[in-house]
Amino acid sequence: MKLLGNIATEYFKLRINKIEKYLIDPIGVQENLFSNLIRTAEKTAFGQQYDFKSIQSIQEFQDRLPVVTYEAFQPYLQRVIDGEQNVVWPTEIKWFAKSSGTTNDKSKFIPVSKEALEECLYRGPRDLMCVYAHNNPDTKLFTGKSLVLVGSQKTHESNSSIHYGDVSAVMAINQPFVASIFKAPNLSVALMEDWEAKIERIAEETIPKNITNIGGVPTWMIVLIKRILEKTGKDTLKEVWPNLELYIHGGVSFEPYRATFKELIGDPNLNYYQTYNASEGFFAYQYENDADDMVLALNNGIFYEFIPAGQFEEEHPKTCLLSEVEVGKNYAMVITTNSGLWRYKIGDTVKFTSVFPFKIKVSGRTKHFINAFGEEVIIDNANYAVQKACQATGAYVKEYTVAPVYFEGNGKASHEWLIEFEIRPASCDEFMTQIDEALKEVNSDYEAKRKKDMALTKPKLTIAKEGVFYKWLKQKGKLGGQHKVPRLSNDRNHMEELLQINFSAKG
Numbered sequence: 001m002k003l004l005g006n007i008a009t010e011y012f013k014l015r016i017n018k019i020e021k022y023l024i025d026p027i028g029v030q031e032n033l034f035s036n037l038i039r040t041a042e043k044t045a046f047g048q049q050y051d052f053k054s055i056q057s058i059q060e061f062q063d064r065l066p067v068v069t070y071e072a073f074q075p076y077l078q079r080v081i082d083g084e085q086n087v088v089w090p091t092e093i094k095w096f097a098k099s100s101g102t103t104n105d106k107s108k109f110i111p112v113s114k115e116a117l118e119e120c121l122y123r124g125p126r127d128l129m130c131v132y133a134h135n136n137p138d139t140k141l142f143t144g145k146s147l148v149l150v151g152s153q154k155t156h157e158s159n160s161s162i163h164y165g166d167v168s169a170v171m172a173i174n175q176p177f178v179a180s181i182f183k184a185p186n187l188s189v190a191l192m193e194d195w196e197a198k199i200e201r202i203a204e205e206t207i208p209k210n211i212t213n214i215g216g217v218p219t220w221m222i223v224l225i226k227r228i229l230e231k232t233g234k235d236t237l238k239e240v241w242p243n244l245e246l247y248i249h250g251g252v253s254f255e256p257y258r259a260t261f262k263e264l265i266g267d268p269n270l271n272y273y274q275t276y277n278a279s280e281g282f283f284a285y286q287y288e289n290d291a292d293d294m295v296l297a298l299n300n301g302i303f304y305e306f307i308p309a310g311q312f313e314e315e316h317p318k319t320c321l322l323s324e325v326e327v328g329k330n331y332a333m334v335i336t337t338n339s340g341l342w343r344y345k346i347g348d349t350v351k352f353t354s355v356f357p358f359k360i361k362v363s364g365r366t367k368h369f370i371n372a373f374g375e376e377v378i379i380d381n382a383n384y385a386v387q388k389a390c391q392a393t394g395a396y397v398k399e400y401t402v403a404p405v406y407f408e409g410n411g412k413a414s415h416e417w418l419i420e421f422e423i424r425p426a427s428c429d430e431f432m433t434q435i436d437e438a439l440k441e442v443n444s445d446y447e448a449k450r451k452k453d454m455a456l457t458k459p460k461l462t463i464a465k466e467g468v469f470y471k472w473l474k475q476k477g478k479l480g481g482q483h484k485v486p487r488l489s490n491d492r493n494h495m496e497e498l499l500q501i502n503f504s505a506k507g
Contacts, residue, residue, distance in 0.1 A: 015130040022299045023357040027323055034058055034303045037336055046076060046088045046342060058321065065343045067307070067317055067334055070099075070108045073344060077109060081162055088340030089113050095174070096156075097167035097279035110279040112170055116339040119301040121171050122179075124282025127297065128275060132246065135289050136271065141212050144243050145184040147202070148172075149216030149224065152193040165191075167279045168216075184209050195220075195479035203228045211241040215248035218257040219399070219484060223470075225264045236266025250275040255387040259396050260422050276362055280346050281337055284360055293353040293361050298322075301338035306331035307345070327352050330363055330378070349378065368488050372404035373413050373455055375446040377439065379487050384442055389425075389434035396422035399469040402488050403495035405460065414457040418498055420464035432461050464498070465505040472498050 022029050038055055041047040055061050066072075079087045081096070091113050099108035112121070133139055151166020153173060165173075169191055172183075180187065185205040192198035207228060214221065225237050234240050247261065247270060254274060262268065276284040276294055281302050284294035296304070305319035309330040319334055332349050336342050350360040364379030371377070386397050400419040417435065425431040436458050440447040449455040469485050475497075486494055 015126070016134040019127055019130060023295070026296075026298050026356075026358055029298050030303060030322055031058070033299065033301070034061070034336070037301075037303060037338060040338075041089060041340065044086050044088055044090055044340070045079075045084075046340070062305075062319065062343075067305075067319065067343050067345055069345055073341070074108075076340075077111060080111060081109065081156060081159055083159055083161070088342065089115075089338070091115065093340070094161060094163060095170050096162065096164040097170050098164045099279040108279070109164055110167075111339045111341070112167075113339045116281065116301060116337065117171070117174055119338060120281045120297075121167070121277075122175070123300055124275070124277065124285060124297050128248070128273065128285040131285065131287055132271070132273060136245075139245065140243060141246060142182065144210035144212035145206075146182050147184050147206055147209075147211050147214045148190075148248075149202075149220050150190050152191050167277070184211065199224055199227055203231055207232060207240060209241075210243055212243050213246040213248065214244070217484060218249055218254060218261070221247075221249070222257065222260060222264065222398075229264070237264055238266040238270075244270065246271045246273060248273050248275060250277050255383050259390065260398065263396075276360075278346065278348070280335060280341060280344070281339075283333075287357075287359070293359045296322075296358040296360055298358065303336040305334040305336075305343070306350075307334060309349075312349075322355075322358060325352050325355065325358075327355060351380070364488075365486075368486050370402060370404055370415060370488050370490055372406070372490055373449055375443070375449045375456065377402075377415075377443060377446055377488065381439055381443050381446070382487055385435045385438035388438040389431050392434045393425035393427065393431045394423065395425035395431055398422045399464070399485060400487065401469075401485055401494060401498065402459075403492045404490065406492075412453060412457045413455065415459040416462060416495060417459055418462045418464050418468075418495060418502070420466065420469055424463070428461050428463070432459055435459055462499065462502070464502050468498060468502045468505055471501050471505070475501075 038052050038061065042052045047053075050064055055064065076088050080093050085092055089111065093111045093113055095112040096109040097112050099110055129141075132141065148168065150168035150172045153163055153165030153169045156162040156164060172187060172190055175183075185202050189198065189201045189205055192201060202224060216224075228237065228240055229235070232240050238244060244265070244267070247265070249272065254272065258272075261272075271289060273286045274294060275282070275286070282297060282300055283302065284296050286293075287295040298304075304322060306325055307317045307319055311317040312332045320331065325331060328351060330349050330351055332345060332347075334343055334345050336344070347365050349363045349365065351363045353359045353361055361380070369376065369378050382402060386400065389395065390397060398420045400417060402415055402417050405414045405416050417432070436450070440450060446456070450458075470479075473479055473485065489495065
């Protein structure tokens with residue numbers, strides 16, 4: 001294992017040169033990639049419908065093809081699920097990533113081609129490892145095992161040749177043999193469908209291993225870590241795995257969890273790296289130690305466009321190319337991929353922190369916001385407010401969600417925050433004052449609505465009893481993997497369901 005680890009370390013250190021070449025000419029890389037995608041798909045049913053053969057420029061492509069949502073594109077994907085191939089991509093599609101980016105009851109099935117696996121879903125994590133090895137030349141990361149929490153997979157009920165699952169499960173099942181040498185637990189355990197039983201088995205199998213890095217959505221990683229500490233009687237994870245040096249996270253903002261992880265892991269020098277890996281592809285990864293943004297992966301088989309704020313819900317939005325984006329502005333991502341998604345709006349919003357190289361932060365979801373009263377609060381605002389409130393009061397937030405409180409009679413509107421604390425603030429009123437002030441600081445629309453309590457009053461706090469969010473996800477059949485509670489809702493549907501559980505819960 002040590003010899004293989006040393007070889008892996010040297011390989012990853014050398015590959016950094018290739019990554020840096022991509023960053024020098026990002027526009028050229030994207031233009032070449034676009035051309036390859038169009039030419040490759042010319043003879044697909046979709047390519048013939050839109051006459052890809054005659055498209056000679058990105059502008060022609062944008063003029064001819066509409067920006068689509070999943071609902072609009074789904075009929076093409078259904079044809080593949082029903083057994084037809086060469087519909088949206090020329091190579092055989094046997095795998096679909098079942099989208100779990102939201103808690104909607106209706107799932108999305110995203111195609112995963114062999115090209116997407118190799119050139120996107122595997123290349124992205126490999127590039128992250130290269131960057132990490134370059135930034136940390138004394139790393140011992142590859143002398144031990146990697147523990148990554150993954151979902152499960154199934155065979156489609158209407159077509160036994162089609163398989164689907166959480167994107168992490170699709171990656172785990174199709175990974176090269178050499179990669180499996182560095183992974184724990186055993187694949188059969190990693191893919192277990194019963195999440196509660198899986199946590200138990202993962203803990204049992206990995207406690208005696210030399211785990212050097214861990215990865216997964218923060219919510220579920222916390223559940224696993226706490227179970228490991230219970231079983232071992234240790235106070236921190238560093239006592240269980242002394243060579244642990246890296247946690248790779250993604251899926252949600254890490255800031256509300258950072259203090260909890262530092263306490264559970266017990267190592268102030270542990271490295272935390274974030275990724276932007278979704279069902280549709282591996283989009284971005286952290287490029288420096290301690291950075292709070294990510295470099296956009298431009299050579300991963302994905303061609304990017306961006307819808308400016310204010311046009312997210314327009315039927316025919318004007319999109320920007322990379323050469324046109326501006327730092328600090330909010331954009332919705334539109335992607336064209338080597339799995340056959342064409343001008344597909346994924347529903348995430350990003351802000352650019354740099355345009356050389358192109359670096360981003362995920363700012364939220366196009367549908368996960370609160371704008372019931374013109375306040376336009378996005379997830380990025382809410383996460384910032386939680387971070388500031390925790391710093392000011394010493395509180396630790398485990399989970400939260402926010403929904404509007406509508407006008408009733410002579411009452412005024414506000415927001416209701418349902419929060420499950422790891423450590424409660426000494427003063428809940430002070431905590432919400434900090435939330436309120438932080439939102440005013442970063443959102444002028446919210447500040448205007450709060451002025452003299454004219455449109456909105458100070459946000460209200462409801463404290464969630466322990467395990468309420470976990471019970472809600474369990475009721476929805478969405479434990480584990482990349483499933484998560486929506487932070488913001490523009491209605492009260494999720495909130496009322498959670499409050500009902502909270503009301504009936506003991507404690």
